[in-house]
Every structure is written in structure tokens, then in C-alpha cells.
Amino acid sequence: MSYQALYRTWRPRTFKDVVGQTHITRTLQNAITQQKFSHAYVFSGPRGTGKTSAAKIFAQTINCEQAPTEEPCNECAACRGILDGSISDVIEMDAASHTSVEDIRDIRDKVKYAASSVPYKVYIIDEVHMISTSAFNALLKTLEEPPKHVVFILATTEPHKIPLTILSRCQRFDFKPIPNKAMVERMQYITEAEAIDAANDALEAIALAAEGGMRDALSILDQAVSFSDGHVGMDEVLAVTGGVAQHILTDVVKAMHDGDVNAALTLLDDVIQHGKDPGRFVFDMIYYLRDVLLYKSAPTLEGMLERAVVNDAFKALTETVQVQWLQEAMMTLNECQQELKWTNSPKVFIEMALLTITNRLSQEKTPTQAVDSTELQALQDKLARLEQQLEKVQQAPPQGQSSGTPTPERRRQPARQNKNGYKVPYERIRHVLSEATKPNLKDVHGKWASFLNNLKTRSAPAHATIQDSKPAAASDESLVVAFKYEIHCSLFLDNRQTVETVLAQELGKQMEIIPIPAHEWQELRNEYIKGQEQATTEETDQQKDPLIEEARKLVGDDLLHIHD
Amino acid sequence: MPAYTEVLSDLRKGNVSNMYLLYGTETYFIQQLKNQFIQSVIQQGDEENISTYNLEETAVQDVVRDAETFPFFGDKKLIIAEHATFLQAKPKKLAFQHDLEMLGQYVKNPAPYTVLVLIADYEKIDQRKKISKALNQHSVVVPCEPIKPYEAKKWLQHMAGRVNVSIAPDALELLEAELATNLYLMQNELTKLSLYVGEKGTVTKDIVEMLLVNSMEQTSLQLVDAVIAGDLKRAISIHTHLLNMKEDAIALVALLAYQFRTILQIKRLKQKGYSQSQMQKQLGVHPYVIKLNDQRESRFSDGQLETIIIRLAQTDAMLKQGKMDKKLAFELLLHDIIQMRKSH
Numbered sequence: 060m061s062y063q064a065l066y067r068t069w070r071p072r073t074f075k076d077v078v079g080q081t082h083i084t085r086t087l088q089n090a091i092t093q094q095k096f097s098h099a100y101v102f103s104g105p106r107g108t109g110k111t112s113a114a115k116i117f118a119q120t121i122n123c124e125q126a127p128t129e130e131p132c133n134e135c136a137a138c139r140g141i142l143d144g145s146i147s148d149v150i151e152m153d154a155a156s157h158t159s160v161e162d163i164r165d166i167r168d169k170v171k172y173a174a175s176s177v178p179y180k181v182y183i184i185d186e187v188h189m190i191s192t193s194a195f196n197a198l199l200k201t202l203e204e205p206p207k208h209v210v211f212i213l214a215t216t217e218p219h220k221i222p223l224t225i226l227s228r229c230q231r232f233d234f235k236p237i238p239n240k241a242m243v244e245r246m247q248y249i250t251e252a253e254a255i256d257a258a259n260d261a262l263e264a265i266a267l268a269a270e271g272g273m274r275d276a277l278s279i280l281d282q283a284v285s286f287s288d289g290h291v292g293m294d295e296v297l298a299v300t301g302g303v304a305q306h307i308l309t310d311v312v313k314a315m316h317d318g319d320v321n322a323a324l325t326l327l328d329d330v331i332q333h334g335k336d337p338g339r340f341v342f343d344m345i346y347y348l349r350d351v352l353l354y355k356s357a358p359t360l361e362g363m364l365e366r367a368v369v370n371d372a373f374k375a376l377t378e379t380v381q382v383q384w385l386q387e388a389m390m391t392l393n394e395c396q397q398e399l400k401w402t403n404s405p406k407v408f409i410e411m412a413l414l415t416i417t418n419r420l421s422q423e424k425t426p427t428q429a430v431d432s433t434e435l436q437a438l439q440d441k442l443a444r445l446e447q448q449l450e451k452v453q454q455a456p457p458q459g460q461s462s463g464t465p466t467p468e469r470r471r472q473p474a475r476q477n478k479n480g481y482k483v484p485y486e487r488i489r490h491v492l493s494e495a496t497k498p499n500l501k502d503v504h505g506k507w508a509s510f511l512n513n514l515k516t517r518s519a520p521a522h523a524t525i526q527d528s529k530p531a532a533a534s535d536e537s538l539v540v541a542f543k544y545e546i547h548c549s550l551f552l553d554n555r556q557t558v559e560t561v562l563a564q565e566l567g568k569q570m571e572i573i574p575i576p577a578h579e580w581q582e583l584r585n586e587y588i589k590g591q592e593q594a595t596t597e598e599t600d601q602q603k604d605p606l607i608e609e610a611r612k613l614v615g616d617d618l619l620h621i622h623d
Numbered sequence: 624m625p626a627y628t629e630v631l632s633d634l635r636k637g638n639v640s641n642m643y644l645l646y647g648t649e650t651y652f653i654q655q656l657k658n659q660f661i662q663s664v665i666q667q668g669d670e671e672n673i674s675t676y677n678l679e680e681t682a683v684q685d686v687v688r689d690a691e692t693f694p695f696f697g698d699k700k701l702i703i704a705e706h707a708t709f710l711q712a713k714p715k716k717l718a719f720q721h722d723l724e725m726l727g728q729y730v731k732n733p734a735p736y737t738v739l740v741l742i743a744d745y746e747k748i749d750q751r752k753k754i755s756k757a758l759n760q761h762s763v764v765v766p767c768e769p770i771k772p773y774e775a776k777k778w779l780q781h782m783a784g785r786v787n788v789s790i791a792p793d794a795l796e797l798l799e800a801e802l803a804t805n806l807y808l809m810q811n812e813l814t815k816l817s818l819y820v821g822e823k824g825t826v827t828k829d830i831v832e833m834l835l836v837n838s839m840e841q842t843s844l845q846l847v848d849a850v851i852a853g854d855l856k857r858a859i860s861i862h863t864h865l866l867n868m869k870e871d872a873i874a875l876v877a878l879l880a881y882q883f884r885t886i887l888q889i890k891r892l893k894q895k896g897y898s899q900s901q902m903q904k905q906l907g908v909h910p911y912v913i914k915l916n917d918q919r920e921s922r923f924s925d926g927q928l929e930t931i932i933i934r935l936a937q938t939d940a941m942l943k944q945g946k947m948d949k950k951l952a953f954e955l956l957l958h959d960i961i962q963m964r965k966s967h
Contacts, residue, residue, distance in 0.1 A: 082819065082833045089818040097814070103836075105867050203654075217869060218836075227807035230815055231836045236867075349951060356958060357855045363863065382962070389955070393947050 065284075066277035069249050072142075073130040074116055077109040078245045078273065079237030084113065086232070088129045091120050097230040099202050099211040101187075103218035104234025107272025113234075114183045114212040115141070118149045121210065122177035137177045148174040148181070155186040163190065163197040170201055170209050180209045187213040188220035195222050202228045236271025239263065245273065246280060250291075255284055257291035263368055264293060268300045270365075301339050303330055308347040309372050315388070315417045316380050323413045327406070337405035341396045341412075345389055351377050352385045388416045448549055452482065483548075483579050491537040491573060492587055497612050499533035502566065510565040517561055521554035531580050532613075537571045538562070541580040548574040588613065627652045628781075630765050634659045640763045641733040646710070646743035647767030651806035653742055656765065657703060664701045664738050672700040678741075679706045679715065684722040687729045690737045698736065705742045710758075712749040723754045730754075730761045770806065775799050782809055783826070786817035794828045801835055812836070843875060847882045850957060851919055853964045858957045862950075872949040873942050876956070880935045885912060887928040890920045922964070931960050 071077045074084040090096040100117075102110040119131035119141050131138045140146035152162075166182060174180040184190075190198070202211060202225060213229065215221060243262045250257045257280070265283070269276035279299055280291070287295040297304055307326060314322035330340055343366060350367040355377045367373050395412035399405045507530060515522040524547050531541040542548050551558070551574045563569045575583070591606055633639075634656070643660075645653050665672055672694050676686050686704050694700035708715045709723060733739065741758070746768075748755055758764060770778055776799050783790050790798065802808045815834055816826045842861055849858040865875065885908065892902045903913050923931075938956045941947050 082830075086815055086819040086834065089821060093818070095814075095818065097811075219869070227805065227811070230811050232815075232834075233836050345948075345951065349954065352958060353855070353859070353954070356962065359856050363856070363859055386955070386959075389951075393951070397946060 064278065065249065065253075065281040066274045069277060071109065071112045071116065072133050074113070074120070075130065077113050077116070079241035080109055080113070080234055083232045083234065087113070087117055088120075091117075092127050092129060094127055096121065096210065098205045098207075098209065099229040100213065101218060101221065101226060101229040101231040102212060102214045102234060103231065104216070105236055105271060106216060107269070107274035107276075108234040108237055109273065110214040110234055111183070111185055114181075114214055115149075115151075117212065118179075118181035118183065118210075121179050121181070122146075122149070126178070140176070146176055148177050148179070149183070150181070151183045151185065153186065154184050155189045158190045158194060160191065160193045160197050163194040163201075167197060167201045170206060174208055178208065181212065182209065183212045183214065185214050186216070188215045188217045192222070195225055199224055199228070237273055238271075239266040242266040242269065242271075242273060242276050246276060249277070250280075255280075255291060256289060257283075258293065260368075261291050261293050261296045264296045264300070264302070264305075267366065267368065268296075268302060301336055303335055303340055303343045305347070305366070305368060305370075306372065308343060308366070309376055311344065311413070312348065312351070312376060312380070312388075315413060316384065318417055320414060320417050323417060324410060327409060327413060331406055337409055338396070338399050341392055341399065341409060345392050345396065348385055348389050348392070351380065352382065352389070355380075355382060355385070384419075387419060391415050391419075444549070483575050483583075484573060485583065487537075488532075488539055488573055488575060488583060489587065491534045491539050492532055492584075492613075493609070494534035494537075495532040495539075495612050496534065497615060499535065500530060503530045503533050503538060503570075506565050510562055513565060514558060514561045518554065518557045521551075521557045521561075524550040524554055525558060528574070531575070531584075533570070536569070537573055539573050539575055539580070541577045542574050543577050545576040545579075548576055584613070627656070627765055627767060630763065631656065631659055634663045637663060639663055639738055641735065641738055642730055642758075642762035643738070643740045644707075644710075644743065644748075644758050644762050644764045645740065645767050646745070646748050646764070647769075648744065648746055649767045649769045649806060650744065651810070652765075652767035653744065656767075657740070657742075660701055660703070660738065660740060664699050666697065669697045671695055672697050674700070674702050676702070676704045677706055678704050678721070679708060679717060682719045682721055683707075683709070684725045686739075687722075687725050690729065690739050691734050694736050699738060700736060701738050701740070703740045703742065705744070707741045707743040708745075710741075710743050710748040710752065710755055711745060712747070727754055727757045730757045733761075770804050772804055775802070775804050775809075778806065779809060779813070782813045783817075786813055787822050788813075788817045788820055788824050788826055790826045791828060794826050794831045797828055797831050798835070801831075843870065843878055846875065847879060850879065850960055851882075851922070851964075853961050855958065855961045858961065859954060862953060862957065866950060872953045873939065875953065876935055876939050876942065879956075879960075880932065880939070882916070883928055883931050883935065886916045886920050886923060887925070887932065889913065889916050890923070890925065890928065893917070893920060927963055931963060934959055 074088055077084050087096070100114075102114060104110055116131060119133070119138050120126065120128060122137045122141065123131045124135035124137055125132050133139070133142070137146065141149045144151075150166075152166075170180070170182075199222075205211065211229070213221070213225075218226070218231070218233075243259070243266050246257070246262045246265065247259075249255075250262070261283070262280075265276050265279045268279055279296065282299045283291050283295045286299055293304060296302075307330060311323055311326045314320075314326065327340070331337055346366045350364040351373070354364065354367070354369070354373070391412050395408050398408050402408055511522065511526060514525065525540070525542075528540050528542040528547065528551075530538055532539040540551075542551065551572075555572065559570070559572055562572065588610070591609055639660075645656055647653070661673060674689060676689075678686070681704075683704070686702060690700075690702050708717075709721045729739075750756070750759070776795060779790065779795060779798055779802075798809075798812070802812060812835060816830065817824070819830060819834060820826055842865060846858060846861045846865065849861055862875070866872075885906070888906055889902055892905060897905065899910070899913050899917060902917075903910050906913070934956065938952055941952050942949055946952075
């Protein structure tokens with residue numbers, strides 16, 4: 060015999076088997092035993108809640124040879140005949156494919172004739188909302204004054220599509236989604252009878268995934284059984300539903316909430332490594348957070364949770380997280396879900412979302428960090444500039460080197476660089492100093508203001524870097540400019556070309572500008588002067604004259620007193 | 624003019640006249656009376672003495688002729704003539720002529736062995752017509768008008784008495800709110816409830832909640848109630864139900880927005896010292912809406928209402944742009960609004 064799906068072998072045969080609908084089965088049973096059943100019923104409710112099953116059982120029970128009885132015996136000729144469809148008085152019509160007036164007229168014509176082999180003719184019209192308006196009207200007449208031996212059962216998932224005139228003539232039963240507990244119990248019963256080894260939490264996970272439909276639940280169970288090697292556990296179920304285990308979701312949320320990026324990302328990686336669909340993971344996360352949020356607001360909502368089973372870990376989680384955080388996390392994940400549609404690398408987006416959520420919380424936790432972050436930003440900028448400089452330096456070796464730089468210079472170089480980021484070309488400056496003349500400097504001083512103005516019109520950034528500086532010494536082809544801060548020196552180098560052109564226009568000759576921070580300049584100058592003084596004392600008179608000349612160059616005539 | 628109940632009990636006792644006119648739009652009454660006529664007039668197994676005519680297809684003179692014919696095996700015959708449009712002020716144009724003169728003659732002098740029931744299933748009959756006057760004078764005229772909302776409770780209790788169950792007060796209120804004035808529904812639901820609790824049982828609120836069918840219009844308004852009452856659990860369960868019924872979230876947002884806007888409008892007008900009737904004129908909505916929201920208004924502050932409306936607008940935009948799963952977006956909305964209420 061070929062294999063039959065679980066939901067077919069375990070289709071309810073008695074009212075007792077129709078789980079989660081006791082209010083309906085009890086009413087129907089009472090009506091049957093008291094012989095007070097109505098001539099027309101509407102069974103409405105979501106899929107897999109037992110509408111068609113209940114209708115069939117109802118048809119069996121009223122026609123059972125033991126009638127009036129609470130349950131069909133499933134053994135007498137009538138019951139068996141109805142079960143295998145050999146009795147033509149119980150007509151199961153699929154309204155989805157019989158939508159026209161003709162189909163209904165056919166019923167109307169045949170309704171008059173008495174049942175042939177059982178007491179009642181039962182018409183079970185499945186998916187009745189599919190029939191056309193005119194077909195409904197044709198049905199209306201029959202429902203209004205039906206012969207005594209006929210019972211109509213209209214089953215539908217969408218009762219609002221049925222005209223009110225029909226509804227008001229029928230007794231209506233709303234089948235509710237089956238509660239998870241009832242589903243788990245039923246599945247336990249089935250697994251025991253079928254000798255399937257299934258863990259309880261696995262069944263609970265199935266019930267959650269089935270969303271109140273027994274048929275869905277049994278299909279999932281069926282798949283999980285064929286997937287498993289004997290034992291149906293949480294893993295098998297999750298493999299079939301593609302879902303993520305609740306404890307993982309809990310852990311991820313917890314990790315994000317604790318600011319533990321590492322743990323959150325590792326968990327995500329695990330999930331994806333196990334072949335779960337990233338989109339599904341985000342979806343599950345969103346609904347898990349929704350459950351946390353709702354449970355937090357109203358713990359009575361337990362029956363309305365979509366993903367979560369209320370256990371200790373879940374409860375603990377709801378107590379620790381804040382509503383605000385949950386909402387923001389959900390919004391972020393939701394955006395992430397939107398973005399996933401447009402990307403080939405979903406993992407990156409999920410990681411980003413997890414990071415955003417985690418970081419947002421840690422920022423909120425330490426509000427002072429907001430201030431720090433600007434400083435941090437500045438530091439980062441500085442670092443970036445330094446790196447830039449370093450790169451430049453590495454690409455183009457210091458210009459001073461070409462003019463036979465001595466070794467101590469080299470040693471000093473790296474140390475300076477680390478500290479300042481701008482390497483002062485001491486040797487070159489000394490060289491300039493040795494050739495510097497007072498008139499040169501005076502000339503530059505005189506034209507400095509107009510030079511600045513010109514520069515401002517040419518290039519505002521260049522002007523900005525140089526405006527706070529002053530020319531310190533000038534030789535025929537070089538100009539030493541002292542900048543207030545060392546940072547300006549390096550900034551100046553970026554604009555060197557522009558500045559030098561403008562200066563050349565102003566002075567009428569090309570001059571190379573050598574920037575130096577003001578305090579360095581001071582040092583260098585003192586050192587230079589000292590060096591010169593030492594040289595004077597040690598060396599002969601002949602050499603005095605150049606010294607005086609140099610001193611004059613540096614300090615000017617006014618301050619120079621020559622003592623012989 | 625005898626009321627429906629009196630006629631019904633007369634019929635049960637066997638006091639049957641020869642000529643009846645039922646008019647009105649409550650088909651439940653008409654249907655019940657029809658069934659009672661059949662039971663009271665016709666003996667078991669005598670079904671061939673019932674004839675039903677449609678006066679839009681058959682001329683009245685044919686009906687009268689049939690009425691004057693002796694019954695076929697049996698003492699009495701019952702003739703039901705439906706859709707008596709000729710009693711309307713502006714009757715429908717038909718392909719044939721009704722001989723009202725002949726009917727008038729018959730009404731004055733009906734055949735003793737025939738019970739003729741005319742059914743006019745519309746609101747008013749034209750009392751100025753000669754035939755209407757004759758009918759008023761010589762026959763039992765039963766108005767079958769829909770019941771008024773304030774009568775609903777009485778009817779519920781009456782019907783509960785007929786199926787031999789009692790209803791707890793809170794259950795009664797719930798039933799009244801859910802079923803309104805739909806007598807068919809009342810009957811169906813009460814029969815169902817009576818079967819569940821059994822003879823002489825008591826219907827409690829829990830049982831009603833479990834068994835009652837949610838009708839659509841009622842529940843979307845219930846959703847508003849739940850939101851305003853701050854009952855998140857109820858709001859979400861109603862919303863889930865509405866989604867199962869394929870109700871669109873955008874429509875629900877619009878409904879909520881309408882409610883909160885009205886509340887805000889009323890609040891503002893009240894601050895300006897408007898009376899309820901003035902507000903009604905200003906806003907052009909149903910007086911009941913004003914009355915209802917007048918009570919709700921004090922539960923919200925101006926600022927809260929504004930925030931809620933902004934939040935509704937955001938959700939609306941989000942739904943329409945498809946930026947979020949509809950169900951999720953709406954649930955978050957419900958959550959936010961209700962949290963806002965609580966923090967008040």
C-alpha cells in the first residue's frame with residue numbers, strides 16, 4: 060500500500076478527535092442528540108481547523124445506524140459508506156470548481172428527492188465563498204425552505220464573501236485557530252500511536268510554526284519524521300521549517316543588549332554556517348522581538364505570541380530589555396529586511412544591523428561618550444593627516460638629504476616626525492640663514508600684506524594657512540616663514556605651489572618658502588646665534604667681520620653693538 | 624393594529640382570521656408568521672392546500688379565483704401572495720393588470736375555508752388607496768418593521784425564554800452589542816447557545832465570547848473601542864481576527880485615524896464652548912458619534928491626540944510604501960497608541 064500522509068491517516072473520525080473546537084463539537088453533539096439540528100450550517104475559520112472534518116463527522120453522526128448518538132460509530136454500513144464515498148446521499152461539493160448557477164440549480168432540482176439509503180441528505184459545500192452571486196441567489200431559495208430531510212453545510216475560509224441573506228439563514232460556527240497546547244497534545248497522541256520518537260519541545264516548535272492549523276502541523280511533523288533518523292528533535296523540526304531555534308534568538312538579543320558584539324556576530328555566523336536562510340533569520344528576529352515587546356506590555360498575551368514559547372529565558376529577557384530599545388531594534392532589523400531584497404550579500408547587511416543595534420545601546424548607556432566622540436573624531440582626523448604625511452615622506456625622501464645631510468640629522472628625523480608630523484629641514488634653514496640678508500627680509504616684509512591680499516583672492520585655503528605666519532629670514536632664493544603652529548606648516552605644504560607663485564608675482568623673483576613652526580624657529584635661531592658667537596671667540600679677527608655681518612643680518616643694525 | 628407577537632400567539636391558539644396583510648422589511652417576522660400560518664392552518668399531510676404566489680408574476684385576480692375554489696381534501700386552504708407591490712404609492716410597472724376591484728370585493732367577503740395572506744415586503748403601504756382602506760377595515764394588518772435598537776434587549780430575552788435558557792446580564796450586553804437588531808442572527812445565535820448550555824442553562828459571557836460569530840462591521844469598531852480602552856490584548860486579537868477575514872490594514876489605520884481626528888475635533892470645539900448639537904452641525908457627523916466621543920475626549924490630552932495622529936500618518940505611509948510587514952506595522956501602532964494612553 061502506498062504511503063499516506065499523516066494528516067490524511069489521522070483525519071478526525073469522531074467529534075472527540077476535532078481538537079481545539081470543543082465549543083463547536085459540544086454544540087453540534089447536543090443538537091444531534093436532542094434532534095434539534097438546523098437545516099443549514101456555515102462553518103467558517105482558517106485552514107486546517109477542522110471545518111470539513113467536522114462537516115463529515117456531522118453527516119455520519121446524523122446518518123449513523125445508532126442515531127441519535129453523540130459520535131459516529133464508524134462501523135455501521137452508513138458510516139463506512141459515507142467514509143468511502145459510496146453513499147450518494149452525502150454530497151461533498153467543491154464550490155471552487157462548481158461556481159456557476161447551473162451547479163447550484165442541479166442541487167436545487169435534486170434536493171426534493173428523498174435520501175436513498177440513509178435518513179438525511181447532506182450537502183457539504185466546501186469553499187462556498189467561491190460561487191457566483193447568482194449561484195448564491197439560487198441557493199438562497201433552497202435554504203429558505205428546505206425539505207426536512209436535507210442538511211446543508213457550507214464550509215469557507217472567507218465568510219465575509221457570503222451574502223448576508225445566506226448567512227442569516229444558517230447557523231454559523233466560527234472555527235478558531237487551534238491553541239498550541241491542544242495541537243501538541245494531539246501530536247503526542249499521534250506520535251505515540253505511530254510509534255514515532257518525538258521530543259516535546261520539537262512538537263511545541265511545530266505547533267508554533269503551524270499557526271493554528273492542524274493540517275500544517277501534521278505536514279511538518281511528517282516531513283520532520285522522514286528527515287530524521289528515528290528521533291524527531293528540535294533540530295529536525297527547525298531543519299524542516301527553516302526556522303532558528305528560540306535559544307539562539309534569545310542569545311542574539313541578549314548579546315546585542317549586553318553590547319557584546321563579538322557574541323552576536325559569532326551566533327549569526329553560526330546560524331548562517333548551518334545553512335539557514337539569512338532573510339528568514341531576520342524575519343524570525345523581528346517577530347521574536349515583537350513577542351518580547353508584546354509580552355512585556357501585557358503578559359496576558361501569551362496565546363498571541365508568534366515565535367516565542369514562554370520559558371524562563373524568555374521571561375528573563377523581557378524583564379531586562381527596555382521598550383525603547385526593542386522598538387529601535389525592530390526598526391533597524393526591518394530596514395535591514397528591506398535592504399536584503401536588493402543585495403547578494405545578505406550577511407553583511409545583517410551584521411551591520413546587529414552592530415547598529417548593539418552600538419546604539421552602548422552609546423545610550425554612557426551619555427558622556429558623546430562628548431568624547433568629537434575629540435575622538437579630531438584625533439582620528441589628526442591621525443589620518445599624519446598617515447598622509449608619512450606616506451608623502453616615504454614617497455619623496457627629504458629634500459635636505461640631497462645636499463649632503465649629516466648623519467645626526469637622519470637620526471633626529473624619525474623622532475621629530477613621530478612628534479610633530481612635520482619635519483623641519485634644519486640644514487636647509489641653516490643654509491638659508493647663512494645666506495640671509497636684512498634687505499631681503501625687509502623687502503618681503505614690505506610686500507607681505509599685499510601678498511596676503513592677493514593670495515586671498517587666488518586661493519582662500521592657502522591664505523588661511525599662511526595668514527598667521529610671518530617671514531623670519533630671507534636669502535636671495537629662499538624665504539623662511541615662521542608659522543604659529545606646526546600643523547600649519549604641513550597644511551602649507553599642500554598649497555606651496557600656489558603660495559610661491561603668488562609670492563613670485565609680488566616680489567618679482569622666484570623664492571622657495573621653507574616653513575618652520577614658531578617655537579622651532581626660536582630654538583634654531585638661538586642655537587645659530589650661539590654657534591656664531593662661539594665661532595667668533597674661537598676664530599681669528601678675520602672671521603669677525605662675517606660674524607658681525609651675520610649678526611646684523613639677524614637682529615638688524617639697531618640692536619647691534621660691536622665691542623672690539 | 625395588532626403587533627406581531629399578538630398575532631403570533633393568536634395563531635398558536637388557533638384564532639385564525641381569513642384575511643391577512645403583512646407589511647414591513649423585517650423578513651424575520653414575515654418568515655416566522657408564514658411558518659406559523661402553515662402550522663396553524665394546515666394539518667399534517669395536507670401540504671397540497673398551500674399555494675404560494677408571486678404577485679409580480681401572477682395577477683391578483685388569479686389569486687382571488689384560487690381563494691374562492693374549495694380546498695382539495697381538507698377543511699382549509701392557505702394562500703400566500705408575496706410581493707404585493709400594488710399597495711405601494713408608486714407601484715412597479717408590470718406586464719399585466721391587477722384587478723384590484725375584484726380583490727376589494729373579495730376582502731369584504733372572504734371565503735370561509737381560505738386563509739389569504741398578502742405580503743408587502745417594503746416599508747410603507749399607501750394608505751390613501753381604496754384597496755388599502757378596504758384591507759385596513761376587513762383584514763388583520765400586521766406591521767413587520769425592524770425592531771428599534773432599544774428593543775433589542777427585550778427581544779433577546781424573549782427569544783432566550785422561548786429556547787428555555789437564561790442569559791447573564793454581562794452576556795446580554797455583549798449579545799446586544801454584537802447582534803444589534805438582526806433578529807435572524809439573534810435567533811440563530813440563541814439556538815446555538817441554548818444547545819451548548821442545554822435546557823434551563825445559563826449563558827455566561829465566556830460562553831458567548833467563545834461561540835458568537837464576529838460580524839465584520841462590529842469588530843472593526845470594537846478594535847477602536849479596545850484601543851481607546853487601552854486593552855492591548857483585545858486589540859491584537861481583534862486585529863488578528865480581522866486579518867484572517869482579509870481586512871486590509873490600511874483601512875483599519877484610516878478607521879482609527881478617523882476616530883482620533885473626531886475626538887480631537889470635539890475636544891477643540893468643547894474648549895471653545897460648543898454644545899453637542901453645535902458640534903454636530905459644525906462637523907456634520909452623526910449625533911451618536913458626537914455623544915460617544917464626547918465621553919472619550921477627556922481621556923486624552925491635546926498633545927497625546929496629536930502624537931497619535933502623527934503616528935497613524937507615519938504607519939499609513941509605511942504601509943503604503945511597503946516598508947514594513949503590514950501585520951507587524953499595525954501591531955506596533957496598536958502597541959504605541961496604547962502605551963501612550965497608559966503613560967497619561
